Amino acid sequence: MDLNALTKLHYGVYILSSAADGKMSGQTTNSVxxxxxxxxxIAACVSKQNFTYELINKSGKFSISAISQEAPFKFIGNFGFKSGRNINKFENIEHYISNGIPVVTQHATAVFELELVQKIDLGTHEIFIGKVTEMKITDNSQTTMTYEHYHKVKGGLTPKNAPTFGK
Ligand SMILES: Cc1cc2nc3c(=O)[nH]c(=O)nc-3n(C[C@H](O)[C@H](O)[C@H](O)COP(=O)(O)O)c2cc1C
Incomplete structure (x- = not known):
């Protein structure tokens, strides 16, 4: 098997956010x-080790922000390489709270608010399926970043909790 075949699959780059018990977090997510x-x-695949996973399971609600190509690596890294268990990832990040859930608007081309309707257990990860309760375009002048752009242009890596780790 040639594992490089997996690099030919396309994804976008998103921030998936949730909140529960007075705490909130958001994670960079390509599997949307x-x-x-x-x-x-909309479906998203989330690692059971992520704080965002716990928050979605507790609240049954989450948001998705499609991230534009001009977003700097530091912005993606804030949500993708740190855990909301230890820090407030939303400090100095433009966002609003809707129905108790943070929705990131900074560097976002579109935002979606969802209620959890189904989960599929995949061992290390779970696929959360959410029904969209609200959605809007927040910046029509920008292109949503692809996972390929993140790797090839931003020079970004993918941590082990991502389902596409290693590719
Ligand atoms: C480009 C990129 C894509 C990622 N995609 C996913 C993904 O699809 N699913 C996932 O569970 N984690 C993914 N991650 C990893 C999470 O963003 C990371 O584990 C995050 O620190 C979890 O934060 P939390 O503990 O606050 O929830 C990705 C990270 C990066 C940088």
Whole structure:
């Protein structure tokens, strides 16, 4: 098997956020896709080790922000290489709170608010399927960053908690 074949799969770069018990977090996430249109449902694959995983399970709510190509590596790294267990990732980050859940607007091309409707257990990760309760374009002048752009142009790496770790 040639593991490099996995580099030919395309993804975007998103911030997936949630909150519960007075705490909030958000994680950089590439494994996001729309799965139905009526109702609009979106799936995301989340590591069981992430703080965001705990928060989504507790609150049953999350948000997704599609991140634009011009977002600096530092912004993506804030959400992708640190845990919200130890820091407030939203300090100095533009966001609003809706229905108790943070929604990142900084460097966002579009934002989605979701309620959790189903989970699929994959061992190390769970796929969360959310029904969209609100969505809007926040910046139509920018392109959403692809995972390939993140690697090839930003020079970014992927940590072990990402389902695509190693690629
Ligand atoms: C480019 C990139 C893509 C990532 N994709 C995912 C993903 O799809 N699923 C996931 O669970 N973690 C993914 N991660 C890892 C999480 O963002 C990371 O584990 C984060 O620190 C978790 O934060 P938390 O503990 O506050 O939830 C990704 C990280 C990067 C940098």
């Amino acid at each position: 896709m729309q799965v139905t249109s009526d109702p609009v449902q």
